[in-house]
Amino acid sequence: MTSLFFxxxxxGIQLGVLLFLVAAGLTLIFGIMDxxxxxxxxxxxxxxxxxxTLVAVTGxxxxxxxxxxxxxxxxxxxxxVTLFSRLYHRxxxxxxxxxxxxxxxxxxxxxxxxxxxxxxxxxxxxxxxSVPLFGMIQYPVYRIAIILVGFAIAIGLATLINRTRAGMxxxxxxxxxxxxxxxxxxxxRLFTVVFALGAMLAGFAGAIVAPVLxxxxxxxxxxxxxxxxxxxxxxxxxxxxxxxxxxxxxxxxTLGRSFGPVLLQWVLTPSAASTTGRMLAPxxxxxxxxxxxxxxxxxxxxxxx
Amino acid sequence: MSVxxxxxxxxxxxASRTGAAWMIFALLAVTPAVVTLAGDPYLTLTFSRxxxxxxxxxxxxxxxxxxxxxxxxxxxxxxxxxxxxxxLSRHGITDLGLQMxxxxxxxxxxxxxxxxxxxxxxxxxFIMITLAFGQMAYFFFVSLSAYGGDDGVALSGRxxxxxxxxxESDVVFYYVALALLGLVYLxxxxxxxxxxxxxxxxxxxxxxxxxxxxxxxxxxxxxxFAIASCIAAIAGVLLANQTEFVSPAYMSWHRSGELLVMVxxxxxxxLLGGVxxxxxxxxxxxxxxxxxxxxxxxxxxxxxAVVLFSPSGLAGLAQRxxxxxxxxxxx
Numbered sequence: 001m002t003s004l005f006f007x008x009x010x011x012g013i014q015l016g017v018l019l020f021l022v023a024a025g026l027t028l029i030f031g032i033m034d035x036x037x038x039x040x041x042x043x044x045x046x047x048x049x050x051x052x053t054l055v056a057v058t059g060x061x062x063x064x065x066x067x068x069x070x071x072x073x074x075x076x077x078x079x080x081v082t083l084f085s086r087l088y089h090r091x092x093x094x095x096x097x098x099x100x101x102x103x104x105x106x107x108x109x110x111x112x113x114x115x116x117x118x119x120x121x122x123x124x125x126x127x128x129x130s131v132p133l134f135g136m137i138q139y140p141v142y143r144i145a146i147i148l149v150g151f152a153i154a155i156g157l158a159t160l161i162n163r164t165r166a167g168m169x170x171x172x173x174x175x176x177x178x179x180x181x182x183x184x185x186x187x188x189r190l191f192t193v194v195f196a197l198g199a200m201l202a203g204f205a206g207a208i209v210a211p212v213l214x215x216x217x218x219x220x221x222x223x224x225x226x227x228x229x230x231x232x233x234x235x236x237x238x239x240x241x242x243x244x245x246x247x248x249x250x251x252x253x254t255l256g257r258s259f260g261p262v263l264l265q266w267v268l269t270p271s272a273a274s275t276t277g278r279m280l281a282p283x284x285x286x287x288x289x290x291x292x293x294x295x296x297x298x299x300x301x302x303x304x305x
Numbered sequence: 306m307s308v309x310x311x312x313x314x315x316x317x318x319x320a321s322r323t324g325a326a327w328m329i330f331a332l333l334a335v336t337p338a339v340v341t342l343a344g345d346p347y348l349t350l351t352f353s354r355x356x357x358x359x360x361x362x363x364x365x366x367x368x369x370x371x372x373x374x375x376x377x378x379x380x381x382x383x384x385x386x387x388x389x390x391x392x393l394s395r396h397g398i399t400d401l402g403l404q405m406x407x408x409x410x411x412x413x414x415x416x417x418x419x420x421x422x423x424x425x426x427x428x429x430x431f432i433m434i435t436l437a438f439g440q441m442a443y444f445f446f447v448s449l450s451a452y453g454g455d456d457g458v459a460l461s462g463r464x465x466x467x468x469x470x471x472x473e474s475d476v477v478f479y480y481v482a483l484a485l486l487g488l489v490y491l492x493x494x495x496x497x498x499x500x501x502x503x504x505x506x507x508x509x510x511x512x513x514x515x516x517x518x519x520x521x522x523x524x525x526x527x528x529x530f531a532i533a534s535c536i537a538a539i540a541g542v543l544l545a546n547q548t549e550f551v552s553p554a555y556m557s558w559h560r561s562g563e564l565l566v567m568v569x570x571x572x573x574x575x576l577l578g579g580v581x582x583x584x585x586x587x588x589x590x591x592x593x594x595x596x597x598x599x600x601x602x603x604x605x606x607x608x609x610a611v612v613l614f615s616p617s618g619l620a621g622l623a624q625r626x627x628x629x630x631x632x633x634x635x636x
Contacts, residue, residue, distance in 0.1 A: 036429050038562075086613065092429050093375050097569055098612040100562045104605030112599055225440050225558065228433045236429070275450075282444035286437050290422050293434065297425045 003137040008258045009251065010133075014143050016250025017150025021205035023227040023234070023242045024157060025198020031174030031237020033191045035084065036092050038099040040202060041224025042106040047072045047203025048215045049110060052119045061124035061211075068207040069200055076199020080192055088191075103221075110217045118214035146208055153201070154243055161239055170194065174237040226253075229285050233292050235302025245300065249285050256284040326490070326577050329584075333483055337476050349475045350547065355587045356482040357543045360489050362567040362579030364536035369565075370574030371497050372529045373509030375432050377561045378419075378439025382534045384556030385412040386541020388446060391458050391551040401464040401472065405542050412538035415442065416531040424526055439558055446553040457552025464546055472546060482543050486580070489536055493576050496532070505529050566608055 026040045050071045055064030083102065087095050127145050130138040161167035173180045173190055181187040206219075213219070230249050234241025261277030268276060292300060333356065340348035365379050389408035398404065419438040423431055452458045463472040472478045496502050508515045508522040515522055545551045554560075563586065571582025589607065593600030 030429065034429075036432065083609075090612075092432065093369075093565075093569065094612050096375065096377070096432060096562075097565060098609055100565070101605040101608030101612065104601045104608070108599045108602035108605065112602070221558075225436065229437055232430060232433050232437070278450075279445060279448045282448060283441045286441035289434070289437055290419075293426060293430075294422060298430070 003134075004258070005255075006134060007137050007139065008254050010139055010143065010147065012251035012254030013247060014147050014150075014250070015254055016247035017147055017154070018205045018209055019223070019226055019230050019250055020154060020243050020246035021150060021201045022223055023230040023246055024239060025195070025201050026227050027231040027234065027236055027238065027242045028170065028174060028194050029191070029198055030231070032170070032177055032187070032194060033088050034092075034177070035088055036095045036099070037084070038096055038224070039079075039102040039106065040198070040227065041220030041222075042103055043072060043076055043199045043202040043220070044206040044223050045110065045215075045217070045220035046075055046106065047206030048210045048213075048219065049114055049119070049206075050075075050203065051207035051210045052121050052215050053114075055121055055210075061122070065207055069204055072203020072207070073196050073200040075203070077192070077196050079199075080195045084195070085188070085192075107217050107220075114217075116217060118216040120214055121210040123211040142211060146212070149208065153204075157239060158243075166193075226285065229289050231299075233289055233299055235296075235299030238299070238301035241299055241301030249288070252288055253281075253285050257281040260284070322575070322577060329577065329580060330483075330487060333486075337479050346475070349479050351587075351591060353475070353479045353482050353547050354544075355584050356479070356486050357540050357547060358564070358567065358587060359580040359583040360482075360486050360543070361537045361540040361564055362571065362583045363486075363489055363493050363576055364533040364540070365564045366568045366573060366576055366579040367493055367496070367536070368530055368533035369568060370576075370578075371502060371509065372505050372526060372533075374424075374526065374530060375565075376435035376439075376530075377432050377558055377565070378435035378437075378442070379533075379537055379564050380558070380560035381415070381439040381442040381556045382412045382537035383541035383544060383560065384442060384446060384553065385415065385534075386538035386543075387545035387551040387555050388452065388541075389538070390464060390542050390545035391452055391460060394460060394464070395452075399462075399465045400468075401466050401542070401546075404464055405539055408538040408542045409535040412534040412541075413531050416534035417527065420527050420530040420534075424523060424530070436558055436561070439556065439561055443553050443556045443558075446556065453552070455553065457550060457554070460545065460549045460551065463549060464542075478546065482547075485539065485543065489539070490576060490580070493536075497576070501525065501528070570608075570611055 022040065022044050025043075026037065029035055029037055029040075047068060051064055051068040053064075054067045054071070055061050058064050058067070079102070083098070087098055090098075123142055127142045130140045131144070133139045133144075159167075161170055169180065169185060169190060173185075173187060177187055180190075205223075206215075226249060230245045231242055233249065234243070234245035260281045261274040264273035264277050264280075267273075296302065333352070336352050337346075337349045340346060340352070361379070361383055364382075365376070368374050368376060368379070386405075386408040389411055390404050393399075393404050393407050398407075419435075423434040423438065426434060446452070447455050462470070463478065466472065466481075472481065497506070504515065504520055504522070504525045508520070508525060512522055541555065544555065567582035567586045568579050569582070570585060571580065572578030586604075589604060590600065593603045597603075
């Protein structure tokens with residue numbers, strides 16, 4: 001029981017760091033440019049497909065992964081320059097509709113190019129297999145690597161944002177973009193950079209998770225909606241909020257699915273507990289969100305509305 | 306421009322809108338006859354579907370066009386309506402009226418609870434929260450294995466009206482849907498021009514001012530949100546009957562997005578625009594899907610083009626054309 005708990009806790013943390021990689025770009029883009037991007041999940045999906053293709057073409061996981069990142073960045077930049085830059089001054093509704101249209105276009109294009117059936121990416125030899133953790137559980141090396149890389153990126157991002165001049169601009173832009181632009185900084189260029197960075201992080205998340213999950217059209221959407229939950233809980237524009245909320249959502253979701261039925265057995269019969277547990281588990285993160293918003297309508301680290 | 310001229314123009318716009326409404330409803334009334342004469346009675350079902358989505362689009366326009374609340378979870382209500390049919394008929398209640406009552410109670414209750422939480426927030430938070438609540442409802446029905454879970458559930462037949470199986474006829478079903486669309490349209494028209502509707506629209510325009518003159522917008526917005534949800538649930542009852550099949554796919558956020566597209570394409574805040582939008586989007590889907598299984602690609606491109614180049618939708622386009630005609634016709 002305890003070892004299963006640790007196993008699922010690690011799985012939850014792993015989902016959490018992936019969520020953070022997707023949510024980081026989303027929350028900065030929204031915080032700085034007031035731009036709501038429904039297509040952010042598509043960048044995650046494209047990252048996974050690019051990785052699948054590039055790993056297959058080069059025959060080497062590491063080269064494929066390293067090439068997928070700039071490719072995802074380039075894809076994001078092209079979208080920003082050709083489409084999104086026309087939408088900054090439009091209403092949120094227009095942004096939702098246009099990026100929703102983009103989701104349809106990207107999803108169908110992916111089906112056209114790669115087909116509808118899922119792809120799989122072979123795990124690199126160096127990271128296959130599992131190791132004993134805490135002396136009681138075997139945990140896959142690759143998943144540990146995802147967690148470590150995720151934390152490393154989170155720390156890197158936090159350092160960038162909290163310690164550098166560019167990060168200072170980012171924070172200032174996220175809390176008051178009009179002021180930053182009045183002080184003479186080119187907020188549009190700042191945004192292009194942030195957007196490219198966000199696209200690359202989302203694409204990278206898709207790429208590193210490819211060997212663990214199947215790569216399929218529509219994989220971006222479940223991630224996008226969870227990422228929305230994350231940035232709403234964390235408070236829009238806050239990287240720290242996104243990080244904590246991502247871990248919280250990842251852990252609550254994973255533990256809820258595996259232990260919800262067990263916990264419910266305290267009050268229900270086993271069969272009723274397993275049915276109710278299965279029904280409640282996917283809703284847990286939304287209940288969590290509702291709870292947080294009831295107490296703090298702008299999220300944990302959100303600005304006052 | 307003088308007050309008199311403004312008045313006469315808005316009166317002219319109102320008259321042209323009533324004219325457009327009569328025209329659309331007259332065309333819809335003769336559709337079954339036309340498609341039967343054209344030798345394709347199957348199209349009656351396609352057009353029933355259009356009527357159903359027109360009802361849903363009108364309801365979304367109430368909350369979004371008049372209330373200013375952009376929701377990405379509206380399709381959940383269609384699902385509530387559809388599942389009200391599936392669940393009640395499984396337990397022997399096949400009467401259309403009772404099923405609609407069940408649908409309204411379910412959707413209204415869900416809207417009251419989630420709306421009360423969502424309305425604590427503004428703008429983009431509201432969009433995301435409605436999206437999340439919609440997904441919550443979606444996952445609830447996905448995990449409801451007694452009713453087919455992910456795969457959905459087939460109905461043994463259409464609902465009955467006072468014990469008779471009238472609805473089994475596609476043509477009768479079509480006219481029932483058309484009558485309901487007419488009722489929903491008239492009801493919504495009355496609602497938006499009532500005091501309630503004006504407070505709602507006033508809140509959309511300037512919340513602070515409404516508060517300053519003594520209104521508490523929260524109650525109005527919540528009631529508007531719930532009424533719209535109930536109307537969408539009625540569309541869901543009809544959709545279950547039209548397809549004789551119910552699945553969680555009815556409530557996915559893609560469906561909510563499609564409803565947004567219908568309203569915006571037709572013209573927000575015009576009610577009739579939702580009807581026009583439903584007609585255009587569904588005919589476009591039908592048309593594109595005969596060309597290619599990748600028709601969503603085409604729909605996405607059309608959507609992008611409309612947002613970028615004609616933000617006020619078809620109604621705006623029509624108004625611009627009509628407005629030009631009026632100006633030219635005037636001495």
